[in-house]
Amino acid sequence: MYQLDSDLKLRERASTAFPAGVYGHQASASVSPKHPQFFSRAEGGRLWDTEGNEYIDFMCGYGTNLLGYRHPRVDEAAAAQQAVIDCATGPSPLMLELAETFNNQVAHADWTMFAKNGTDATTICVMTARAQTGRNTIVVAEGAYHGAAPWCTPGPSGVAPADRANQLTYHYNDVDSLRTAVELAGADLAAIIVSPFKHDVFVDQEWPTDDFARAARQLCDDKDAALILDDVRCAFRFSLGSTWETIGVLPDLCAMSKSVANGYSLAVITGNDRFREGASQIYTTGSFWFASVSFAASLATIAAIEEEGALEVMKNSGDRLRRGLDERASAHGFTLRQSGPSQMPLVLFEDDDLWQKNNFFVAEAAQRGVYLHPWHNMFICAAHTQEVIDEALQRTEGAFAALKKQFG
Amino acid sequence: MYQLDSDLKLRERASTAFPAGVYGHQASASVSPKHPQFFSRAEGGRLWDTEGNEYIDFMCGYGTNLLGYRHPRVDEAAAAQQAVIDCATGPSPLMLELAETFNNQVAHADWTMFAKNGTDATTICVMTARAQTGRNTIVVAEGAYHGAAPWCTPGPSGVAPADRANQLTYHYNDVDSLRTAVELAGADLAAIIVSPFKHDVFVDQEWPTDDFARAARQLCDDKDAALILDDVRCAFRFSLGSTWETIGVLPDLCAMSKSVANGYSLAVITGNDRFREGASQIYTTGSFWFASVSFAASLATIAAIEEEGALEVMKNSGDRLRRGLDERASAHGFTLRQSGPSQMPLVLFEDDDLWQKNNFFVAEAAQRGVYLHPWHNMFICAAHTQEVIDEALQRTEGAFAALKKQFG
Secondary structure, three states: OOOOHHHHHHHHHHHHHOOOOOOHHHOHHHOOOOOOOOEEEEEEOEEEEOOOOEEEEOOHHHHOOOOOEOOHHHHHHHHHHHOOOOOOOOOOOHHHHHHHHHHHHOOOOOEEEEEOOHHHHHHHHHHHHHHHHOOOEEEEEOOOOOOOOOOOOOOOOOOOHHHHOOEEEEOOOOHHHHHHHHHHHHHHEEEEEEOOOEOOOOOOOEOOOHHHHHHHHHHHHHHOOEEEEEEOOOOOOOOOOOHHHHHOOOOOEEEEOOOOOOOOOOEEEEEOHHHHHHHHHOOOOOOOOOOOHHHHHHHHHHHHHHHHOHHHHHHHHHHHHHHHHHHHHHHOOOOEEEEOOOOOOEEEEOOOOOOHHHHHHHHHHHOOOEEOOOOOOOOOOOOOOHHHHHHHHHHHHHHHHHHHHHHO | OOOOHHHHHHHHHHHHHOOOOOOHHHOHHHOOOOOOOOEEEEEEOEEEEOOOOEEEEOOHHHHOOOOOEOOHHHHHHHHHHHOOOOOOOOOOOHHHHHHHHHHHHOOOOOEEEEEOOHHHHHHHHHHHHHHHHOOOEEEEEOOOOOOOOOOOOOOOOOOOHHHHOOEEEEOOOOHHHHHHHHHHHHHHEEEEEEOOOEOOOOOOOEOOOHHHHHHHHHHHHHHOOEEEEEEOOOOOOOOOOOHHHHHOOOOOEEEEOOOOOOOOOOEEEEEOHHHHHHHHHOOOOOOOOOOOHHHHHHHHHHHHHHHHOHHHHHHHHHHHHHHHHHHHHHHOOOOEEEEOOOOOOEEEEOOOOOOHHHHHHHHHHHOOOEEOOOOOOOOOOOOOOHHHHHHHHHHHHHHHHHHHHHHO
C-alpha cells in the first residue's frame, strides 16, 4: 500500500501558497484522499508521485495525453523547433502549415485559428457566431462543461448575472427541449452549442442520437445560426476531423484542444466559409498564441496518430479495460455501470447514488498503483497497450477485495 | 534593402488558411507593408525572416522576450523539466516552488495562481474581486487594454452588450474622473483596475502620478473594493515584484504574464489575504495550467534576471536608444516625441497626427534590419546590449535619410 508522506507535506504548503491548495480540475481533494496531488515523473501511460510510487494513469492529464507522456517523436519535433524559434514578434511558417493541415483534415474547415485554452476556443466560437449573425442568444445543454470563463464556468462565484445573459438551455439528446429553446431564442438565435457526446460529470455519458444531432444541424440551417461543436475534450480521440464527422453531421464552428498537441498547450478553432467574415471581425489574441513549439508538436502528434494507428489502439484497450473491470466487479459481487465510448470511459457502480462505493474503490485502486476517477470521464492513451491494461486490471484485484470487505 | 518575396507568398496562403490572414496583435498588416509576417529564427534580440533577412527586434515578442530569445539558462531548465514531466494529471512540485517564489518576491502577495493568458489573469482578478465583495461594478481606464475576452477586447465585434455591463470608466492619471466613477459605482464597487503606467496604443505613454496612484489605493480602502494592477505587459521589466512597488503603492490583486517565463506561456495572479476567500471560491482552470515546463522556465528567468542585472541593462540600453534616436532625428530635421519608460519606449514624431511619418519611417527601418512599431510601445530586452543598440541606430540612418527625402 502506497505511502503519501511527502505529498501530504507538499499539500500542506500548497494550502497557503495558493488560495486554498491546488485549484481547478486538478485539485486532488476532489478525487479522493488517497490520490496524490503532485507528480515527479511521467512516461507513456504512467505517473510517479513525489514518494516514488508508480501509477497507471487513466486520467491522462485530463485528456491532454493521447500518445503517451513524453512521446519521443512529439518531444523531438518540439525540441527541434525550440532550438530555432518559439514565441517571437511574429509566428513561424509552422503556424500556417498547421492551419492548412487542419483545413485539409477537418471536413467542415475552411479556416483555422489557434489559441491556448479550450475556453479560448469555445469563447471564440461564440464571439464568431455573434459577430456573423448580429444576434446574441446561444443555446447550451444544461450541465455541459464549455470552459471556465465567467460565461461558462460551472461555479457561481465571481460570476455577474450579466455574464450569463443571452443563454438558454436544453437537455442533451432531448430534441423537444432543443426545439423549445430555439423557439424561445426566436430571431436572436446566434448559435447552438453541442458536446460531441454527453460527458458531464457524475452522471452516465450518452452518445448523441441520430435524431438529436440532425435536429441540431437542421435548426441551425433553418435559423441561419451557428452549430458549434465543443470538441475540446474529444478531438483526435475518435477521428482527426471533428468528432461529429463519425456520425455524419458537420458543425459550422468547432473548438478543439486537450490532446491536439499531445500535452503542449494549444487550442484550435475551425470554421466554414459561412462564418469566415464573423471570425475575421472579432478581435482576439494572446501573448503566446503564435508560439511555434506547440505547432510543431501538433504536426508531429497528427503524424504519429496515423502511423501508430493510435485511434484503434485506444479503442481496443478501452474495450479491454471495460470488459476486465466488468468481469472483476462481477466476480466480487458488484455491478458496474460503464457509459460512453470506451476510449473515454466513465465507470460508476450500480446502487451507489452518493458515489460512496466508487470513492472507496478509486482510493483503494490508487493505493495499488491505478489512478482512476470516481465521477469524471477517464481517458485511454495509446501507451495503454493490452499488457498495460492487464497489469492495471491485476492491480485492481485488491481494491475490489477491499470494496467487498467494506460494502459486500 | 530587404526583399520579402517568400513572406508575401506565405501571407497570400495565410489570407485563406486563417479567417483573413494572421489575426490579433501579431498581424503584420497593422504594422507596415514592409514588415515581414513570418519568422524562421530568433536569437538574443534578433529575428530572421523566411527570406533570411535579419532584424534587431524592438518588439521582443510584444513583451514576452526579456532576457533574449533562446536564453540558454532558461531553455536548459525548460528542457530538463520536459524530460521528466510537463502536463500531467497533477502538477509537479515546481508549481508550488514557483508560487512560493512569487509570494516571497511580490510585496502584496499572500497567495499565487497560474494560468496561460494575460486575459486569464485579468479575468481571474475581476472574478476574485466580485466573489470577495459580492458586488459587480468594475472601474476601468478608458482606452486601456486588459485582454481580448468579450468583457475587455478593444473590438466591438462578437461582443454582446451584457458582456460590458457593470463597467464604468475613468481617465488615467485624472483623479477627478476616478472619483466620479467610484461615486457612480456606489455600493456596488467591486474593483478599480489600473495599468502600471498608461501604455495605450497610438497616444503618448504616461507614468502614474503619485496623486493618482494613492487616490486609487485610498478609494479601494474606503470602499472595501479591490485595487487590481494589470501588470501583464510590465511585470519583471521594472522589478521582480509588482510594478507599482517602484512607486510605493501595493495592489490587492495583480495580473502578470508576458515575460515572466521569458517566452514560455505563463500567466500569474498574486493576491493578498483580504482576497484569499474570494480567490478560493471561484472555479477557474485550464487544460495546460498545471504543466511544469513553464514553471521551470519562470524560476530560471527569475534567477537569470537577478544574476545578469537584466533590469539595469534594459534601462541603460533603453536610455541609449532614446538618446540615439533623438540625436539622429534632430540631425535630419525631425523632432521625436518619446514617452513612457525607456525600457518600453513609444516613439512618435511631432507634427504627425496621422502617423504618416512614423509609418513611413518604421517601414524604411524594417527594410534595413530594425524592427520598430509605429504606434504600440516597444520593448528592450537584456540581449540588447549597448553594442546592439548602436548597431540598430546605425541601421536607422538610411531610414531617417529616406524620411527626410519624403517629408523634409
